[in-house]
Amino acid sequence: MAITRAECQALDARDPLRDVRDEFALPPGIVYLLGNSLGALPRRTPERVARTVETEWGVHMGASWNTAGWWDLPESTGDRIAPLIGAGPGQVLAGDSTSVNIFKAVTGALPLRPGRRVVVSDLDNFPTDRYVVQGAVAALGSYEIRDIGSGAGLAGLEDALGDDVALVLLSQVDYRTGALRDMAAVTRQVHEAGAIMIWDLCHSAGAVPVEVGEADLAVGCTYKYLNGGPGAPAYIYVAPRHQEAVRNVISGWHGHAAPFAFEPDYRPATGVRRFATGSPPVLSYAALNASLDIWERVDLREVRAKSQAMTSLFIELVDDAGTDLVLATPRDPERRGSQVSYRHPDGYPVVRALADRGVVGDFREPDVMRFGFAPLYLRYVDAYDAATALAEVLREDLWRDERYARRLTVT
Amino acid sequence: MAITRAECQALDARDPLRDVRDEFALPPGIVYLLGNSLGALPRRTPERVARTVETEWGVHMGASWNTAGWWDLPESTGDRIAPLIGAGPGQVLAGDSTSVNIFKAVTGALPLRPGRRVVVSDLDNFPTDRYVVQGAVAALGSYEIRDIGSGAGLAGLEDALGDDVALVLLSQVDYRTGALRDMAAVTRQVHEAGAIMIWDLCHSAGAVPVEVGEADLAVGCTYKYLNGGPGAPAYIYVAPRHQEAVRNVISGWHGHAAPFAFEPDYRPATGVRRFATGSPPVLSYAALNASLDIWERVDLREVRAKSQAMTSLFIELVDDAGTDLVLATPRDPERRGSQVSYRHPDGYPVVRALADRGVVGDFREPDVMRFGFAPLYLRYVDAYDAATALAEVLREDLWRDERYARRLTVT
Numbered sequence: 126m127a128i129t130r131a132e133c134q135a136l137d138a139r140d141p142l143r144d145v146r147d148e149f150a151l152p153p154g155i156v157y158l159l160g161n162s163l164g165a166l167p168r169r170t171p172e173r174v175a176r177t178v179e180t181e182w183g184v185h186m187g188a189s190w191n192t193a194g195w196w197d198l199p200e201s202t203g204d205r206i207a208p209l210i211g212a213g214p215g216q217v218l219a220g221d222s223t224s225v226n227i228f229k230a231v232t233g234a235l236p237l238r239p240g241r242r243v244v245v246s247d248l249d250n251f252p253t254d255r256y257v258v259q260g261a262v263a264a265l266g267s268y269e270i271r272d273i274g275s276g277a278g279l280a281g282l283e284d285a286l287g288d289d290v291a292l293v294l295l296s297q298v299d300y301r302t303g304a305l306r307d308m309a310a311v312t313r314q315v316h317e318a319g320a321i322m323i324w325d326l327c328h329s330a331g332a333v334p335v336e337v338g339e340a341d342l343a344v345g346c347t348y349k350y351l352n353g354g355p356g357a358p359a360y361i362y363v364a365p366r367h368q369e370a371v372r373n374v375i376s377g378w379h380g381h382a383a384p385f386a387f388e389p390d391y392r393p394a395t396g397v398r399r400f401a402t403g404s405p406p407v408l409s410y411a412a413l414n415a416s417l418d419i420w421e422r423v424d425l426r427e428v429r430a431k432s433q434a435m436t437s438l439f440i441e442l443v444d445d446a447g448t449d450l451v452l453a454t455p456r457d458p459e460r461r462g463s464q465v466s467y468r469h470p471d472g473y474p475v476v477r478a479l480a481d482r483g484v485v486g487d488f489r490e491p492d493v494m495r496f497g498f499a500p501l502y503l504r505y506v507d508a509y510d511a512a513t514a515l516a517e518v519l520r521e522d523l524w525r526d527e528r529y530a531r532r533l534t535v536t
Numbered sequence: 537m538a539i540t541r542a543e544c545q546a547l548d549a550r551d552p553l554r555d556v557r558d559e560f561a562l563p564p565g566i567v568y569l570l571g572n573s574l575g576a577l578p579r580r581t582p583e584r585v586a587r588t589v590e591t592e593w594g595v596h597m598g599a600s601w602n603t604a605g606w607w608d609l610p611e612s613t614g615d616r617i618a619p620l621i622g623a624g625p626g627q628v629l630a631g632d633s634t635s636v637n638i639f640k641a642v643t644g645a646l647p648l649r650p651g652r653r654v655v656v657s658d659l660d661n662f663p664t665d666r667y668v669v670q671g672a673v674a675a676l677g678s679y680e681i682r683d684i685g686s687g688a689g690l691a692g693l694e695d696a697l698g699d700d701v702a703l704v705l706l707s708q709v710d711y712r713t714g715a716l717r718d719m720a721a722v723t724r725q726v727h728e729a730g731a732i733m734i735w736d737l738c739h740s741a742g743a744v745p746v747e748v749g750e751a752d753l754a755v756g757c758t759y760k761y762l763n764g765g766p767g768a769p770a771y772i773y774v775a776p777r778h779q780e781a782v783r784n785v786i787s788g789w790h791g792h793a794a795p796f797a798f799e800p801d802y803r804p805a806t807g808v809r810r811f812a813t814g815s816p817p818v819l820s821y822a823a824l825n826a827s828l829d830i831w832e833r834v835d836l837r838e839v840r841a842k843s844q845a846m847t848s849l850f851i852e853l854v855d856d857a858g859t860d861l862v863l864a865t866p867r868d869p870e871r872r873g874s875q876v877s878y879r880h881p882d883g884y885p886v887v888r889a890l891a892d893r894g895v896v897g898d899f900r901e902p903d904v905m906r907f908g909f910a911p912l913y914l915r916y917v918d919a920y921d922a923a924t925a926l927a928e929v930l931r932e933d934l935w936r937d938e939r940y941a942r943r944l945t946v947t
Contacts (some may be wrong), residue, residue, distance in 0.1 A: 150594045159598040163635055166594035174589055174819065182766055183561045183577035187570040187896065188947035195766055222789030222814020225636060232675055245555060248800055253789035253814065256802035259785030264676065272800075354607060355593055375786075377635030378664035385947045388681075389659055391667035403633020403664065407766035408585065408821040431788035438674045440611065461590075461660030461668065485598065490798045534599035534608075536796045 132396070133505040136434075141427050142500060142505050148419050149502040156485045156507045156514075161328060161464045161497025162414070166354030172245065173415035177408055180354045183305070197412045199358075199401045205417040206360050208336065208342065209425070211336035217364055217415070218532065219347070220405055223327055223359040226344040227257040227294070229400055230361060230375040234292050234321045237367065239293035241320070244509055245282070253271055258294060272403050273445055282311065285408055286318035293320050297335065298328035298462035301493045303454040304334060307464050310337050329531040332432060332463035332499075334425040337362055341343070342371070350463065351420065353413035361400050368396055377402035401421075407458045425499065429499040433458035434463050439496065439508040443467070446516035453493055464497045474529035475518055481529075484514045488536050538856050538862045539849065542714050551909060552838050560763075560829050560913040567925075569897045572739060572908025574809045575763030583755045584826035588819055591921060597799040610769075610790070611811045616828040617771050619835070620762070621737055621746035621754065624730035627773055629808045630697070630758070631816055634738055636771040636786070637755040638668040638705070640811055643785040645753055647733045648778065652702035653679050654729070658694070659686040662711045665736055669705060693722065697729035704731055704864075708746065709739035709873035714865040716744060724752050739943065743807045743843060743874035743910075745836040748773055750897070753782070761874065761910055764824035772811050779807055804909065834912065842911040844869035847876050850919040851905065854878070859928030864904055875908040884947065885940035886929055892940075895925045899912050899947050 137143055150166045151157065152175050157165060181189040190196045203217035209221055210217070223231075231244065246258050252473050262268040271290070273281040282293070293315045300306050308324060315322040316339065325344040329335050331350025337343050343362040347353035372393060379401035384390045393399035437458050443450060450467040469475055472494040486496040496511065518524050548554055555830050561577045568576060592600040601607045614628035621628070632640075655668050657854065673679040683703070684692040693704070704726045708717050719735060727750065735754040740746050742761025748754050754773040758764035774782055783804060789795050790812035793833065795801045804810035839945040848869055854861060855878075861878040880886055883905040886898050897907040906920065 140832045150590070152595050152597070155597075157597060163593075163598040163601075165597065166589065171586060171589050174585060178577065178582050178585055178765070178823065179561070182574075184563050185567060186566075186576065187574040187898070188891075189766070190574075193943045195946075213811065214891045221632070221636065222788065224790070224814035225632065225786055227788075228786045228813075251789075252792070252795075252798050252800070254789045254791060255800060256789055257813075258801045260783075260785050263783075266677070288685060298822075331722040346815070354589070355600070355819065356815040356820075359814070370670075372674075374671050374675040375636055376667045377633065377638075378662075378667055379635070381663070381667060384663075385945075387663050389663070391670045402639075402668075403635035403770070404757070404767040406768065406817040408823055409767075409817040412589065412819055449652070480599075487598070490796065500841075532795075533602045535606075 126443055126522055130506060130509050133509040140431060142423065142431055143461055145384055145419065145423060146502045146504065151502060151534065153482050154486045156511045158484065158496040158498065158511055159347050160499030161332070161495065162487055163355055164349055164499060165502050167352055167416045168417055170354065170412050170415040174408060175409045177411035184490055192391065193462065195405070195407050198405045200398055202358065202410055202414060202417070203360055203397065205414070205421070207349065208422060208502060209330050209335065210345070210362060211338065212362050216365060217360050218400045219358045219360045219410070220401055221359055223344055223346045224257050225252045225361050226361040227254055227325070228261055229373055230323050230342045231258055231261045231292065231294065233270065233371040234323060235265065236289040237321055237370060238319070241289055243271050243290045244268055244274065245271050245285045247273040247291040247295050247303070249299050250294065251325065251327065254294055254296065279311070279314065281499060282314060284322065286315065288319060289321040290318055294323045294325065296328060298332065300328050301453065301489050302466050303462045303464035305329070305460055308336065308340065326332040329462055340364065341367055347413050356505050357409050357413045358406065363397055363400065372389055373400045373402065375402045388524040408488040419501065424474050428500045432463040432498055435498045435500065435503060435505060435508050436461065436463065438497070438505060439465050439512055442509060442512035443515060446512065448516060448519045450519070463500065464495055466493050466495045468492045469494060471524060473532070474524040477529035478518045478524040479514055482514050482518065485513045509529060538852055541917060541920050547916040549728050551842060553834065553842055556830065556834060557913045557915065562913060565894050566868040566924045567689050567895045568908040569620065569909065569922055571587045572760050572884040572906065574766060575760055576913050578763055578827045578830055580709055580829065581823050581826040581895065583740050585819060588822035590637030591913070606816070606818050609816045609818065611803040611809055611826060613769065613821055613828070614808065615833070616773055616825070617758065618677055620741050620746065620831060621773060622749065623757070623773050626807050627776060628771050629811045630768055630821070631773045631812055633662045633683065634755055636755045637772040638736070640784055640786060641734050641753045641755055642669055642672045642703065642705065644782040645734060646676065646679065647730055648781060649702035652700055654682050654701045655679055656682050656684065656696045656701055656704040658684040658706050660712070662704065662736065662738065665705055665707065671945055676756055688723070691723065691870050693725060696732065697726065699730060701729055703734060705734045705736065707736040707739060709743065710901050711739050712864065713877050715738070715873045716818055716871050716873040718946070719747065720749050722832045732760065732901060737862045740873055742831070751775065752778055754930055758824050763819060768820050769817065774811065779853045785814065786813045790814055808849040824882060830912065839911045843874040843909055844914060846909045846911065846919050847872065847874065850876050850909070850914060850923050853920060853923035854926060855921065859927060859930045874911065875906055875921045877904050877906045880905060882935060885935040888940035889929045889937065890925055895922045
């Protein structure tokens with residue numbers, strides 16, 4: 126191979142983020158390339174969650190809504206996510222799931238473009254983005270969806286745009302291929318057509334330095350690169366210029382202007398708080414906030430540089446191994462997020478065989494193997510070991526063992 | 537007073553639920569009468585949450601979606617809530633907040649009654665029920681809301697019903713007064729008018745033995761009497777006869793028939809699973825499930841008997857003290873849930889003064905002091921001590937101290 130394991134260890138020794146790995150509790154003997162799906166556990170998260178459970182809930186009980194800041198968690202947590210997506214204070218609200226936030230964003234933004242009845246979606250969008258748009262459009266009536274074809278890129282978007290388009294919903298990073306869109310260019314293109322741009326940042330926040338820029342709204346999750354824990358609160362970004370015009374269709378009491386006045390009628394809070402709905406799952410916010418403590422201390426440019434170097438290294442090593450894999454991720458590091466994907470007709474058993482050898486990736490239909498490189502806790506030597514194991518599984522046909530064929534519920 | 541503290545201690549010694557109190561971690565010196573708002577911490581919850589964080593997430597990581605049953609949490613947890621509301625397996629799904637579930641229930645059920653354009657709500661409903669209906673109706677268009685006046689009861693409902701009514705949304709227990717509605721009678725009345733009945737069980741599940749019976753849909757929370765923790769997952773009940781007809785408007789991938797096929801179009805799962813939307817907040821489910829372990833072992837008839845006896849005792853003791861409080865809760869124990877409320881023009885500082893003396897209740901605008909009696913962990917002697925403290929705060933005008941006037945964010 127073009128680079129030796131010892132050389133990878135030397136890269137790790139020079140890595141400016143090398144100490145950040147110590148902030149994570151990683152099981153021994155595992156190369157965890159699934160941080161693009163569920164991030165690793167930060168070492169201080171258990172203590173933070175335990176404090177919330179045992180002290181805030183167990184000792185101070187209901188008073189913690191005030192004294193522990195529970196009531197403000199959607200805003201205070203949102204303000205800590207904001208720098209990771211290029212947003213400012215009062216622009217991001219943490220809560221609900223990504224899917225629920227997509228629903229809020231789409232149904233809230235459509236009335237901003239009265240008379241326009243088309244929502245542009247993308248066959249490459251993560252399915253829930255598509256499903257939620259379909260449900261919203263069916264419920265609202267009189268809207269239609271226009272799909273950009275798979276892999277059509279900017280030209281496909283141009284074809285879909287027109288003066289009937291109310292909004293466009295796209296992912297910054299393609300969940301299958303890891304391809305990275307130019308947010309600023311796409312947002313400009315959509316705005317030139319007079320439409321609203323909503324971004325899904327699930328696969329980009331924490332993987333690349335995101336700049337929401339001129340985007341109108343954005344949503345994302347915190348359990349992937351942000352390491353907030355399984356099902357951690359998602360978030361919604363609403364540009365300040367829209368905050369008083371966009372209504373939250375799921376208008377629950379946590380988004381009311383005076384929630385404890387118990388007024389008979391809904392009256393939205395000012396600012397991003399109006400996008401809150403019901404009681405926040407406090408324990409899940411505690412875990413997320415423990416992770417955000419780490420993010421406050423890292424330089425996103427260093428994260429990006431390491432991500433690009435690690436993914437390039439992995440691609441080179443797999444190239445050198447001479448497998449029959451087809452790279453699904455752009456070779457240009459400027460055009461990808463922090464994952465590397467390969468197509469292989471037997472990708473599923475290959476991923477299972479790899480996991481049995483301690484290299485954890487995942488599989489997405491129909492034929493995509495995904496390997497996520499979370500720069501906060503992965504080392505160059507992990508990329509080396511993963512590429513070596515992948516080459517071996519393919520070279521030795523280890524994936525043909527029949528126990529790897531059986532599908533698990535969650536693939 | 538009509539009964540002595542020693543007599544209350546004797547009642548506690550005979551209480552068939554007396555050992556259940558040991559399952560809770562209660563701070564010393566506090567009489568916690570806020571279990572109707574945030575239930576106490578079960579003693580085994582910290583360990584259960586820690587296991588989910590440190591082992592399921594920290595060690596097994598993404599594999600836990602399969603191996604720890606994370607993917608199935610909405611259904612498996614729902615099946616454990618079901619017996620508490622008189623429902624069967626496959627009828628309850630745990631997830632999201634109550635407000636989001638109200639939105640799903642209302643928007644999903646309205647198409648069951650095509651041509652009928654009225655939603656009946658109640659000025660006594662908890663505000664979020666009203667707010668969410670208002671948001672849903674505004675988004676869907678062409679529906680209107682008809683309000684039942686405050687305190688109007690069954691006659692008010694009869695006046696509101698008509699052949700234009702599509703659905704009725706009511707709470708079984710009034711959040712201010714604790715008044716208990718006859719679910720079976722109201723459901724029958726609504727069905728006779730041809731409308732859909734949706735119940736909000738937030739203030740009743742765990743407080744009284746609920747029987748969903750012929751109800752069409754129901755929603756509820758788990759952080760009050762069910763002790764699931766702050767912002768614990770809420771739930772939705774959908775009667776089996778409606779499960780294939782009601783669609784989930786917030787149609788996310790967790791409710792898809794084949795979520796890992798990543799199909800381009802939404803196709804709802806069969807059964808109650810279709811009401812799932814996005815990734816479940818796993819840590820919050822862990823806490824809830826620790827509490828449901830306790831609920832599996834208690835007899836709901838004993839819970840109800842103790843609730844009625846404790847609330848009756850409290851009312852008698854406050855009666856005997858000769859205060860100027862006005863009882864807002866029905867005197868007939870068959871007609872109330874598990875809380876006792878009093879009206880007092882200075883209810884807010886009275887509640888604050890009581891809290892300073894270790895008796896924790898809360899206040900609801902405009903003048904209601906609420907005292908929740910959670911039968912799993914409260915004792916008769918707690919009711920005695922609370923009534924004694926309340927009488928003293930009023931008799932000695934202790935609430936007039938100016939530091940009690942200042943409103944906290946969360947009241």
